[in-house]
Amino acid sequence: MRRTGFKRKPISEQKPMKRTKLKKVSKKPISKIQRELWIECRRIASLWYKKDCYTCQAKKLEGSNCQLGHVPYPKSVLGANLKYSMKVLRWQCFACNIHRGGAGAEAYKRMLREEGKAFMEELELEKQKTVNAYDEYVALLEYYKSITE
Numbered sequence: 001m002r003r004t005g006f007k008r009k010p011i012s013e014q015k016p017m018k019r020t021k022l023k024k025v026s027k028k029p030i031s032k033i034q035r036e037l038w039i040e041c042r043r044i045a046s047l048w049y050k051k052d053c054y055t056c057q058a059k060k061l062e063g064s065n066c067q068l069g070h071v072p073y074p075k076s077v078l079g080a081n082l083k084y085s086m087k088v089l090r091w092q093c094f095a096c097n098i099h100r101g102g103a104g105a106e107a108y109k110r111m112l113r114e115e116g117k118a119f120m121e122e123l124e125l126e127k128q129k130t131v132n133a134y135d136e137y138v139a140l141l142e143y144y145k146s147i148t149e
């Protein structure tokens, strides 16, 4: 009877298997996506909101006095699901955004008045959520690029 198999060498004598190189899909660095996202956020805010400060009387903001602030919560307490969300981004003057740390109390009052209680509660819930930043940003960037009005 012909033997068709071959004798395997003991594991110790086998050469390590050649690994097939996985094709690396070049992933955009997250920092680049974030930079692009921020540009989109400013573009959309320009479409949607007048360039007046959300939290004081300053009007027609320009240059470094025209900041896109996180309201009513500061950026530092927001997760990836809200950092670039238009829900929490409004134009603010330099003083409100930087010196007054976003003027959260004022912003909260105005937001509650304009968006309603349900919106504020929803926002509070969203603030507790954790998402995968990279996936969130990629999806958001694609969505934002489609916004034209």
Ligand SMILES: [Zn+2]
Binding pocket: 053, 054, 055, 056, 057, 058, 092, 093, 094, 095, 096, 097
């Ligand atoms: Zn202001």
